[in-house]
């Protein structure tokens with residue numbers, strides 16, 4: 444693989460060059476840029492092929508003046524004090540606890556499944572202790588928990604699995620839960636309490652002035668330059684740099700030489716709707732899941748997330764699809780094995796650091812990407828790669 448080492452060897456070039464070339468202006472790229480510029484005194488160039496910073500977490504005001512997330516709803520939550528304190532230098536926060544209801548059998552029921560979900564669905568009056576017994580009675584014996592189906596049916600049984608999980612998963616991934624790693628459903632907890640928060644993290648909040656402002660603040664250091672609308676391949680040979688931090692898809696970096704890593708994509712349908720007099724929202728909570736009847740998986744009403752007051756409201760409908768921007772790595776063993784081959788190839792390139800969701804081929808939340816960037820920064824600065 445000499446060709447990649449040749450292609451991505453550093454271009455040193457006197458005082459006008461950059462210490463680090465960062466590919467991608469999402470959380471991974473922006474946090475790394477901020478750290479390298481402010482803590483290591485580096486000159487950093489961030490190259491982004493889209494027309495804006497922020498990656499998939501970017502937000503903006505739509506034509507009707509409503510703050511929306513063009514790449515789908517992004518809710519910040521973390522258990523990491525380090526990540527929260529770090530980001531708090533660049534934004535103030537609006538406390539927000541996300542809640543989701545699933546449209547099942549004509550009712551809007553709490554998800555994750557909790558005590559109220561079961562009582563309302565089946566017309567019962569169980570206590571917390573009794574609902575645990577109920578789950579045990581419903582649970583199916585599974586020899587070894589290997590797939591997402593195994594995870595759910597062995598916990599809550601087949602009826603709840605069919606009503607809440609099976610259809611949603613088939614739409615979301617284009618695969619039956621029996622074909623997906625157990626790790627996918629492990630993200631969906633079941634509760635015997637009445638807690639109807641979607642997340643239980645210590646820190647749950649939204650950037651007070653939106654994500655775009657947070658990203659602008661991250662990149663405000665004078666040592667950082669940003670180049671938008673530019674694929675890094677168009678400038679990698681002419682701009683001098685010493686180290687590269689790459690946050691795009693790892694298979695694209697290597698020209699898909701071992702084959703394309705599969706991703707699931709989404710089509711977003713954004714709508715602005717008028718509100719009835721005296722109402723601020725159309726939905727009772729931020730997101731309604733539609734596991735069964737509809738072609739879309741979920742509908743999110745942004746005003747719940749943003750707290751914006753406005754005479755209208757903005758909704759986004761999510762339609763999963765195979766083609767399109769790479770959003771979700773498909774968690775199957777053969778895909779992980781393919782990723783490992785790219786990862787091993789990347790490890791040979793001492794002048795390139797791979798971070799972020801696409802370069803790691805992992806379903807990372809924003810806080811996990813920030814944590815990864817912070818720890819990789821420490822690794823780079825404490826044990827810098829050899830440069831000529």
Ligand SMILES: Cc1cc2nc3c(=O)[nH]c(=O)nc-3n(C[C@H](O)[C@H](O)[C@H](O)COP(=O)(O)OP(=O)(O)OC[C@H]3O[C@@H](n4cnc5c(N)ncnc54)[C@H](O)[C@@H]3O)c2cc1C
Nearest residue numbers: 467469470471492498499515517518675691799800808809
């Ligand atoms: C629908 C959806 C909803 C989500 N909701 C949440 C949520 O509620 N909470 C949460 O914590 N996380 C959520 N996430 C995850 C979150 O989006 C990611 O954790 C985060 O955006 C990853 O940041 P990143 O920098 O790794 O990648 P990205 O944000 O994808 O940034 C990578 C950037 O690299 C650029 N790039 C790629 N190739 C090139 C190239 N050749 N040249 C130049 N630039 C390039 C891309 O254009 C992109 O802007 C959600 C993700 C999706 C898809």
